[in-house]
Amino acid sequence: MDLKKISARTKALHGPFQSQAWDFRHHLIPPMTASTTFRLESLERGARGFSNFASPQSANEEPILIYDRLDEPNSLMLEEQLASLHKGELALVFGSGMGAISTLFLAMTQKNQKILSHRTLYGCTYSLLKNWLPRLNIETEFLDFNDELSLQMKIKKTSTRILYFESISNPLLEMIDFEKVVSLVKIENQNRSDENKILIVVDNTFATPWGLRPLEFGVDFVIESLTKNISGFGTEMGGAIITTKKYETPLKVARKDFGAIMTSHSAWHILVYGISTQALRFEKQQENAQAIAQFLYTHDQVESVIYPGLENYQFHNLYKKYLKTPEGKLAPGTMIAFKLKGTEAQTANFINDLAKNSYAITLAVSLGLTKTLIELPGFMTHSALSEEDKKSCAIDSKVIRLSVGLENVHDLIKDLDEAISRNF
Template sequence: MDTNWKLETLAIQGGYEPKAGEARIVPIVQSTTFKYDDADYVAKLFDLEVPGFFYTRLGNPTADAFEKKIAQMEGGVAALATSSGQAAITLAMLNICQAGQHIVSASTLYGGTYNLFSSTLPKLGIEVTFVNPDAPAEEIAAAFRPTTRALYAETIGNPGMNVLDFEKFASVAKAQQVPLVIDNTMATPYLCRPFELGANIVVHSATKYIDGHATSLGGVIVDGGTFNWDNGKFPELVEPDASYHGMQYVKTFGPAAYIIKARVQLMRDLGATVAPMNAFLFNLGLHTLPLRMQRHSENALALARHLEAHPAVSWACYPGLASHSSHGRAQKYLPKGASGVLTFGIKGGAAAGKKFMEACKLIALVVHVGDARSCVLHPASTTHRQLSEEQQLSSGVSPDLIRLSVGIEHIDDLIADVDQALAISQK
C-alpha cells in the first residue's frame, strides 16, 4: 500500500488489501471464533508471540480493516475499535490511569465525557481537574500533580464549539511528560490531524461522523506511537505484566506499546468490543467522510451566517464565523472547514427553544450529531441535564443554547425550515 496516498484515497482504499480471488469489499466476519489446526500456534496467539485472530472480543478481521484504515487516516501506528465512543474514552484513560492517579482535562467537553470524568472515574479512585482551555499555559500547568497521567481535550468542544489551542496544550503536556489525549470526533481526520499538532492519543465516537448515517454505535482509540512511555511515570507499560508471563509492552512492541496493552489487557478484561457489522458500516462511512465533511462544513457556515443576522437570534456560535472567539484557531487548525455543528441563542430562552425544535419540519429533534440528516437539540435539558448549572456553563452550555447538527441537505431547504421554525418560536 502506498504510504503517500492522500487522505481521500486512504478513506476508500486504506486498511484492506484483498489477494487474488478474495472479496473486493471488506467482508463481515460474523463469527466469535476462528479455527486452527496447530495447538502450539494457538498457544503462541494467547502469548502474543504471533499475530492473528482467535476470539472476536480481542480482534476480528472486519474490525481489523476498520482499525487499520482509521489509523492510516489519522497518521497513527495502530488503533483499537470499541463498542461506543464512551468505551473508547474510558479504555483510553484506564490504560494509563489507576486508583490514586489524576487527569487534567479541558472543561469544555461532551456531557457524557464530563460525567465520566467528574462522577464515575472518581469512584474508581481517579481524580480529574477541569481547566478552562483558554486559560494561560501557566494556569493549566498549575493543575498538574505528581500523580497526573494525562492531559485531555476535544479538538472542537461539544457543544461550546471552541477550537483547542493545540500549540499551548501540546507544550504543557510535553513539559509535564504526560500524553496529550484528544477527542477528534467533531473534526474527524479530514478536517484535523491531531498527531501533527502534538497529540499522542486520539479517540473518536465512531457513532458520529465516521458512521455518518446514524446506524451504528462504536468508538476507536488511535495511538500516535510518539510518546515516551519509559519516562518513569508509566511502569505498567514498562515493567513485566504478570498476566502475560512477565511480558514488557514497551520492550516487546515499541511504538505500539500503548495500543497493544489497551487491546490485550483492557479489552480482554472489560470486553467493550465493537460488533463486526458495525465495524463494516464504519468502514463504509469512511469511504465518503471527506465528501461529507466538506458539505457539512459548507452548510454549517452558511446557516451560521444566516442565524447571526436573524432578528429572533441573540447570538450564533460557529468557529467559521469571524465573530467567534476561536475563529483564528479555526483558520489555523481547521483550514478545510469547521465541521457541521453550530449553536445559537434563541430570543425567549428555553421556552422559545422548545417551540423552535418542535416546529422544525426538515430538521429532526434527535439526540445525535454527525448524521447526514440535520438534527436539533437543547443540550441543557438533554445531553448535559445531569450537570449542575455551574457545570453546564463551564462546559459551554447556557439555558438558551440550541445545537444544530447541520446535515448535507440543500442549504436553501435548511434555511427555509429554520426560518419558519424561528417565526413560530417567537409567537
Template sequence: MKKNQFDTKLIHEGYKTSEYHGSLTPPLFHTSTYTFPTAQHGEQSFAGERDDFIYSRLGNPTVQILEERMAALEEGEVALAFGSGMAAVSATIFSLISTGDHILCSKGIYGCTYGFLEMLENKFGIEHNFCEMDTEEEIQNLIQENTKVIFIETPINPTMKVIDIEMVVEVAKKNNITVVVDNTFCSPYLQKPLTQGCDIVLHSATKYISGHGDVVAGIVVCKAKELADRMIPIRKDIGAIMSPFDAWLLLRGLKTLAVRMDRQCENAKKVVSFLQSHPMVKEVFYPGDFKSQNYFIASKQMKKGGGVFAFTIDGTKKDTQEFINHLEMIKIAVSLGDTETLVQHPATMTHAVVPKELREKMGITDNMLRMSVGLEAWEDIVADLQQALIKSNSNTVC
C-alpha cells in the same frame, strides 16, 4: 503504487482485494471464534508465537481492516476499535491512570465523559479538574504532581470553543503528561491532533466516521504502539468491542467522509449566516466564522469550520424548546455528523447530567441549541428554520 492522499486512504488503506478472492468491498467476517488445525497450533497462537485470530473479542479481520485504515488516516501507529465512543473514552483513561492519579480536563466535555470522570472520583478517588485551557500559565497552574492525563475536546461540545492543541502539548510535554484529544467533532478529515504532538486521539465513530446514523462505535488511535499495548488488555477484559458488522458499516461510511464533510461544512456556513442575521437569534458559535474569537486557532489546526455549531435564542428555555417543536424537516435528536440535520437542547439532553452551575460556567445556557448540519439542500434547512422561527415568534406575541 503508494497511496498517499487522504481521500485515497479513505477508500483503499488496509485492504487488498487480492487477499480476499478479489472482493471489491472488504468481507464481513461474522464469526465469534476461529478454528485451529491442531492443538499445538492453538497452543502457539495463545502463546503469541503465531499472529492468528483466536476469538473475536481479541481480534477480527473486518475490524482489523478498519483499525488499519483509521491509524493511517489519523497518522498514528495503532488504532483500536470499541463498541461505543464512551468505551473508547473509558478504556483510554483506564489505560493511563492508577489510584491516586489526577486528570486535567478542558472546561466543557461531552456529558457522559463528565459522568465517567465523576464516577472515577467518587468510587476510586481519581480526581479531576477543569481548565479553560486559554493560556500556558493557566494550564501549568492547574497541573499537580500526580497529573497523568490532559483530556481535551476541541471544538468543545456544544459551545464550539476551540483549544490550541499545540499550546496544550507544549505544557504537557514539559510535565511528562499524556495528551488525549476527543476528535469526534472534526474527524481526521478536518483535524489531526497526532500531527500536532498529542499522544492519543479518540472518536465517537457513531458520528462523522459512520455518517449515516446507523452505528454506535468508538475508535482510539495511538501515536505510539506502547500506548496501544497498555489498552489492548483493558479492551479484552472489559469486553467493549466493536462488532464486525459495525466495522463493515464504518468502512463503507469512511469512503465518503471527505465529500460528506465538504458539503456539511458548506451547508453549515450558509445556515450560520442566515441565523446570524435573524433578530430572534442572540448569538451563533461557529469556529468557521471569521468573526468568531475561535477563528484564529481554528484556522491554524482545522481544515474547515465543521458541520456543527451552537446558537442561542433570544428568549427563555420554554421559547427555545417551542422553537424546535415547530421544525418540520430538521429532527430533534442528539448525535451529529449524520446525513440528516439534527438539533438538540444540550441543557436538558446531552449535558443534563452536568450540574446547572457548572453547566452555566461551561457556557451551556438554557437558551442554547446545538445543530449538526446534514446533507440536505441548504435552502431547505434555512426554510425550515425560518418557518419555525416565525411560528414560535407569533406564539410568543400571542
C-alpha cells in the same frame, strides 16, 4: 506501491489494498465476517496466538485470530484505515465512543492519579469523570485549558496523569491551542518516569479526521466516536482510539478484559460505507453549515451564533491553524451552536415547533449524520452536568446545537426561518 504518495481521499476508498487481516486480493469489497471464534489448527499455533496477543512485535506477522473479543478481521481492517487517516501507528475500535474513552482512562491511570479536563465536554464523558472514576480514587479537575497559567500550575502536580479535551468542544465549539498544551507537558515530562508521564488525550469527534488530525501536533491519544460523522448514516455505534504502537499492549488487553468491543457487522459497515464516503459527506454538510451559520448570523431574532467559519468566531486563529482537511483546505465543520433572543420558554417552543412541523430538521441527539439534527444540550446531551458546572461553562437553557446534514440547504433554512417567525 508507495502508499505515502496517495491522497487521503483515495486511500479512504481503497484502504491498504492488501491487509494482513484478510486475504482479499480477489474481493473488491472486503467480506463481512461473522465468526466469534477461530480455528487454531494446533496447540502450538493456539499457544503462540495467546502469547503474541497484543504484542507490537507481531505487527508484521499474519495475526493469529483467536476469539472475536480479542481481534477479528473487519475490525482489524477498519483499524488500519483509521490509523492511516490519522497518520497514527495504531488504531483500536470499540463498541461506542464511550467504550473507547472509558477503556483508555482505565488502562492508562492508577488510583490516586488525577485527570485534568477542559471544562466543556460531552455530558457522558463528564459523568464518567465526575461520577464513576472517583470510586477508583481517580479524580478529575475541570478548568479552562485556555487559561495557560492555571493549566501550567496544575500540570506540575505530581499526581496529574492525563490531560483531556475535545478538539472542538461539545456543544460550544471551543478550541484549545494544541501546541501550547503539548509544549507545557513536554517540559513537565522531562522530569518524570515513563509510568508517570503526563498523557494528552483529545476527543476529535466534532472535527473528524477530515477536519483535524491531532497526532500531527504531538498529542498521545485521539478519540473518535465513530457513531457520528465517520459512520455517518446513523446505523452503527462505534468508537476508536488512535495512538502509537507503544500503547498497544495495555489498550488491547484492557479492551479484551473490559469487553467494549465493536461488532464485526458494525466494523464492516463503517469500513465499507462510512470511511469511503466521509470526505464527500463532510464537505457537503460543511457547505450547508456555513450557509446556515450565515443565515443565523444576520437574522434579527438571533442572539449569538458560534461557527468556526464565521468571522466573529472566538477562536478564529486556532481555526485557521488547526482545522484543515488532509488536502489543506479550511474545515469549519458541520456543527453550529446558537441562541435566540427572547425567553427560555420561547426557545423551548421553537424546538417543539420544529419537532412538530419541520420536515427536514429532526429533534434528536447524535451528530454528524446525513440528516440534520437539533437539540438543546442543557436538557439532553449535557443534562448530566451539575447546574453549577453548566453555568461555569456557559451551557444555559437557551443554547441550541445543530448538526447539519445533506438536505438541500434552502429547505433547512426555510424550516428554521418559519419556526423562528412563529415563536419570536
